[in-house]
Amino acid sequence: MNSSYSSFDQITNRFGTNSDKWDIMAQQFGQNQIALSVADMDLLTPEAIQKSIRRMADHGIYGYTNLFAPYYDAVKRWMRSAYSWQIEQEWIVFCPRIVQAVSLIIQHFTEETDRVLVHTPCYQPIPRSVRLNHRTLVESPLQLINGRYEMDFDDMERHMQEGIKILLFISPHNPTGRVWTRPELERVAALCEKYDVLIVSDEIHADFAHVGHEHTVIATLSDVIAQRSIICTSPAKTFNLAGLEISNIIIPNAELRAGFRTRMLQSGVFDPTFFAVPALEAAYTACDEWLGELRTYIQGNIAFAKQFIMEHMPELVVIEPEGTYLLWVDCRAVSRDEQALKQWIEQEAGVTVSFGTAFGPGGDGYIRINLGTPRALLQEALERIQRAYPLAKR
Known part of the structure; x- marks a missing residue:
């Protein structure tokens, strides 16, 4: 496995960084919750960018x-x-x-x-x-x-x-x-x-x-x-x-x-x-090479998520993504009531996603999952959602 993929697999704790995605969520649900919501990635920025920022930080004057x-x-x-x-x-x-x-x-x-x-x-x-x-x-x-x-x-x-x-x-x-x-x-x-x-x-x-x-x-x-x-x-x-x-x-x-x-x-x-x-x-x-590897990793996450949902929650309908690192999923077979979806995913599964009504008309009964995250974290989140899957209990 090359160094870039290794960095993509690294799970980084973002709590305590003023994260809109993780710290806001933690205030409501605690730090055991997994965030697959706000559209930033939980993957490390390329080393070339980190070096550039460190060089500027070391200058010591921020005018x-x-x-x-x-x-x-x-x-x-x-x-x-x-x-x-x-x-x-x-x-x-x-x-x-x-x-x-x-x-x-x-x-x-x-x-x-x-x-x-x-x-x-x-x-x-x-x-x-x-x-x-x-x-x-x-x-x-x-x-x-x-x-x-x-x-x-x-x-x-x-x-x-x-x-x-x-x-x-x-x-x-x-x-x-x-x-x-x-x-x-x-x-x-x-x-x-x-x-x-x-x-x-x-x-x-x-x-x-x-x-x-x-x-x-x-x-x-x-x-x-x-x-x-x-x-x-x-x-x-x-x-x-x-x-x-x-x-x-x-x-x-x-x-x-x-x-x-x-x-x-x-x-x-x-x-x-x-x-x-x-x-x-x-x-x-x-960062051209890094981006090529990132795209491959994201497409791997998409394939993993689609296969997992098809095998374990087949009533859900994944809208095939042609771009972005976001997955739009039709959950209306479970419920068209967003509060019921929130009870299932946020409260029972312990995962935060973006719910459809946040995207205006046409979003009822849908969720958006952020796949810009390490594979292991994505897997754990999907397994939590599956374990609490309401249709599995019927």
């Missing part, structure tokens, strides 16, 4: 920072290498978090009551930013067809005919795990062009497209689409850096870019934290 050529070169290199997208330095705008950027975009490019479209079920901080900014949230439900979620293009067009200012697009999709195909993206782009809709694409899970699937940055479809697209990227999910807060908002359109920069300054958002940029530079220039 204000700024952005210089190596940061931009690293982002350009990553987009070129991973997605064959040649971007210009001036297109790249630093923002701490993608959700923060989405909120600023909504504030600057729409007025109160303007209509903003999302696909549901979805990662809720995105639609929540619409509501909190007093815009009108328009939800277009994804359709589950033969075990695969698909966009309802007729429904999208009906909404756009009534007026939509922004499409908040999640690609790859969270929680369903869809990696949108190029033909699907072309249909989305055509609608947005026809009805003059700004595309804001959250592509934070882009680096996790599984074998047989390929992530396409929607802005690469054409220069015309690039000019109406804001692409939100980050190394946070890929390299487990969420707590360092760094995202790259890529905006080819100069007018859109200037507007976003203005709104950032108006909101007092500027300059990265001390450790964020060195971590990104290491991630995007020195």
Whole structure:
């Protein structure tokens, strides 16, 4: 077993680190609970990133920072290498978090009551930013067809005919795990062009497209689409850096870019934290091999989880993930009542997952399992869930 796989198998105690995933859970359930919930990984960050952060920590002075050529070169290199997208330095705008950027975009490019479209079920901080900014949230439900979620293009067009200012697009999709195909993206782009809709694409899970699937940055479809697209990227999910807060908002359109920069300054958002940029530079220039091994490990976790559920809890339906390290599971054969699912999984099994209603309409009776965790911990969690499995008791 190589050194990277050995590090992936290492179980690291995250209690006492101010972890949103583990310490919040411990306050409610205690430290015997297992967390497969919040979408950060329980896998060690690559050694190249750790070395970069240790080097900065050893400096001993943690003053204000700024952005210089190596940061931009690293982002350009990553987009070129991973997605064959040649971007210009001036297109790249630093923002701490993608959700923060989405909120600023909504504030600057729409007025109160303007209509903003999302696909549901979805990662809720995105639609929540619409509501909190007093815009009108328009939800277009994804359709589950033969075990695969698909966009309802007729429904999208009906909404756009009534007026939509922004499409908040999640690609790859969270929680369903869809990696949108190029033909699907072309249909989305055509609608947005026809009805003059700004595309804001959250592509934070882009680096996790599984074998047989390929992530396409929607802005690469054409220069015309690039000019109406804001692409939100980050190394946070890929390299487990969420707590360092760094995202790259890529905006080819100069007018859109200037507007976003203005709104950032108006909101007092500027300059990265001390450790964020060195971590990104290491991630995007020195961790390609590590990421390849991580993808293989995650796909192994997916295969393990699917096989375990099929053998021990066959009434549950796993939605085949095409991307992300998240597993969307239909538990409606057990119950459509989320409180009953929580009683089974949280209270009786001692495992914390993300429950479906947290993802809005279409989530009832579903759970999302975070598979970015050591195999042994995943196995223990699934065994706990199986032992408490209500259908096994009937």
